[in-house]
Amino acid sequence: MAELTDVFFVDGMRTPFGRAGEKGMYWNTRADDLVVKAIIGLMERNGDVPKDRIDDVAIAATSQTGDQGLTLGRTAAILAGLPLTVPGLAIERMCAGAMTSVTTMGASIGVGMYDLALAGGVEHMGRHPIGGNVDPNPRFVAEKLVDPGALNMGVTAERIHDRFPHLTKERADRFGVASQHKVQAAYEAGKIQPDLVSVAVKDAEGAWGLATEDEGRRPETTLEGLATLKTPFRPHGRVTAGTSSPLTDGATISLLAGADAVKEFGLAPKMRMVSFAFAGVEPEIMGIGPIPSTEKALKKAGLTIDDIGLFELNEAFAIQVISLLDHFGIDDDDPRVNPWGGAIALGHPLAASGVRLMIQLAAHFAERPDVRYGLTAMCVGLGQGGSVIWENPFFDGKKKRK
Numbered sequence: 001m002a003e004l005t006d007v008f009f010v011d012g013m014r015t016p017f018g019r020a021g022e023k024g025m026y027w028n029t030r031a032d033d034l035v036v037k038a039i040i041g042l043m044e045r046n047g048d049v050p051k052d053r054i055d056d057v058a059i060a061a062t063s064q065t066g067d068q069g070l071t072l073g074r075t076a077a078i079l080a081g082l083p084l085t086v087p088g089l090a091i092e093r094m095c096a097g098a099m100t101s102v103t104t105m106g107a108s109i110g111v112g113m114y115d116l117a118l119a120g121g122v123e124h125m126g127r128h129p130i131g132g133n134v135d136p137n138p139r140f141v142a143e144k145l146v147d148p149g150a151l152n153m154g155v156t157a158e159r160i161h162d163r164f165p166h167l168t169k170e171r172a173d174r175f176g177v178a179s180q181h182k183v184q185a186a187y188e189a190g191k192i193q194p195d196l197v198s199v200a201v202k203d204a205e206g207a208w209g210l211a212t213e214d215e216g217r218r219p220e221t222t223l224e225g226l227a228t229l230k231t232p233f234r235p236h237g238r239v240t241a242g243t244s245s246p247l248t249d250g251a252t253i254s255l256l257a258g259a260d261a262v263k264e265f266g267l268a269p270k271m272r273m274v275s276f277a278f279a280g281v282e283p284e285i286m287g288i289g290p291i292p293s294t295e296k297a298l299k300k301a302g303l304t305i306d307d308i309g310l311f312e313l314n315e316a317f318a319i320q321v322i323s324l325l326d327h328f329g330i331d332d333d334d335p336r337v338n339p340w341g342g343a344i345a346l347g348h349p350l351a352a353s354g355v356r357l358m359i360q361l362a363a364h365f366a367e368r369p370d371v372r373y374g375l376t377a378m379c380v381g382l383g384q385g386g387s388v389i390w391e392n393p394f395f396d397g398k399k400k401r402k
């Protein structure tokens with residue numbers, strides 16, 4: 001009889017994130033090749049893990065057509081050179097795709113059915129624009145189930161401003177500037193690069209290059225500059241390109257293991273999964289989704305928000321992160337939150353981003369033995385939130401750093 005077991009995040013890697021569109025570095029690169037490259041990089045870095053012992057490969061994508069179609073987990077596993085005996089599946093929960101890959105594989109490990117699994121996601125938003133190729137049921141609008149604006153994520157962000165007027169544009173702008181500056185500082189300190197898998201890319205003329213860094217960063221961002229930007233989602237609105245995650249191409253992957261596999265293969269896990277939860281909210285203000293999902297995950301873990309020493313929150317929009325911080329009484333510039341910046345600067349390739357948060361939290365944990373618990377959380381289109389709480393294996397039980 002299989003027994004319940006601890007679930008560990010052993011390691012994670014990702015491709016550099018590219019700006020979506022014709023001018024972006026991945027315009028001539030297939031989406032599936034991005035995730036294949038990430039898998040190869042991760043397996044190389046974890047060479048002691050026997051490939052034939054991987055029990056499953058879960059890869060998320062929001063748009064599951066074309067080069068993101070065809071049961072990505074299976075196709076990517078074959079293309080990455082995993083043995084044909086290793087199965088795979090595709091996962092879809094919009095922005096929380098990779099997070100759901102991790103929780104689904106994590107749960108399978110937790111109940112003792114799997115020993116090792118790969119979990120990640122990919123989104124080539126240049127080749128697969130948000131909402132492209134979908135056919136929403138007309139009942140959503142005809143029966144007023146969901147406002148048509150709920151399908152435009154930027155509009156839902158504007159509505160958070162409407163709902164909570166004390167969460168001002170100026171606060172969002174400050175958050176956007178800080179994200180850019182924190183990412184740049186992290187790059188300069190060499191914090192981000194170790195978990196990136198370089199990708200060979202071809203430009204429009206067919207010349208080869210190598211993608212080694214996230215492309216969308218704007219370190220020169222200033223508060224004054226952001227104040228002048230257009231508000232693309234509403235005339236005289238408050239959300240701008242400076243406070244939104246940009247359209248992005250990229251892929252992420254993680255290796256998960258149960259306690260027995262950690263022992264058997266002598267692995268050194270970077271995080272232990274404590275709890276996870278997803279929750280639904282009104283689709284019209286989808287960005288507040290991580291508030292109830294975090295509350296659920298905390299409850300499951302028997303923890304409170306004060307137990308969380310580090311937060312990796314996906315910055316789909318500055319305002320939706322601020323709404324979560326405000327709810328929990330955390331300052332917009334609290335140093336525990338996104339210490340190396342976030343998606344506003346790095347990009348948000350929808351179904352890939354959840355594992356990017358985990359990769360970053362894992363890197364923090366290694367440097368912060370004073371922190372026991374960390375949270376990865378994100379909002380999800382059509383009104384959902386996802387949260388995973390992690391424990392730091394390097395926690396040394398000493399007093400919290402101020």
Ligand SMILES: CC(C)(COP(=O)(O)OP(=O)(O)OC[C@H]1O[C@@H](n2cnc3c(N)ncnc32)[C@H](O)[C@@H]1OP(=O)(O)O)[C@@H](O)C(=O)NCCC(=O)NCCS
Nearest residue numbers: 095153154218221225229232240241242244245246247316
């Ligand atoms: C906000 C959004 C519409 C902007 O798209 P875009 O107009 O193609 O973005 P750009 O990068 O061209 O930026 C627009 C302008 O702002 C400027 N800009 C962007 N970020 C800036 C910054 N940090 N500092 C200064 N200027 C900035 C650009 O230079 C550009 O200026 P220009 O018009 O003079 O060329 C797009 O990024 C978007 O839809 N984001 C949300 C994606 C989403 O919904 N994801 C899912 C979340 S749940």
